[in-house]
């Protein structure tokens with residue numbers, strides 16, 4: 533069953549209130565449209581990303597490799613249906629309500645992954661740290677991303693001081709390196725402050 537979270541702008545932090553007409557969850561997730569199939573391209577791993585991201589993402593991965601930092605892409609595009617399945621099974625696994633689970637994962641229709649512009653990174657040498665805020669944030673991979681991702685047009689979406697009612701996601705970076713991507717994330721970006729010491733990308 534699809535749970536549609538009500539729009540309660542009063543529960544969103546001041547400064548992050550979406551403008552009138554923009555759909556958001558009480559935790560501050562904004563609604564995103566699914567990228568059209570023709571806008572997507574598959575990495576060698578089969579993970580799809582939006583074409584805009586590809587060149588800079590590959591440059592970023594090559595730069596990390598040159599610096600001897602283990603880094604891989606663990607997730608990219610997710611359809612609304614894929615998000616629905618992940619959201620519902622994740623909540624069931626944790627034994628909590630869908631509403632509570634939205635702390636950990638965006639409800640279907642509200643994930644930056646729908647755009648194909650958000651990427652989850654992982655440290656292939658330390659798989660236990662994957663998708664674990666307290667431990668991934670201590671990896672060499674995260675330290676490297678904090679210093680270098682901005683140079684490739686990526687910024688941290690959900691830092692420790694994001695002002696949103698969602699978990700810290702040190703692995704989740706969105707691409708804002710061109711006009712189209714900046715337009716897609718325009719509503720998410722105003723009032724952004726440096727998150728976890730990561731300055732916003734230009």
Ligand SMILES: [Zn+2]
Nearest residue numbers: 650651652704
């Ligand atoms: Zn993510």
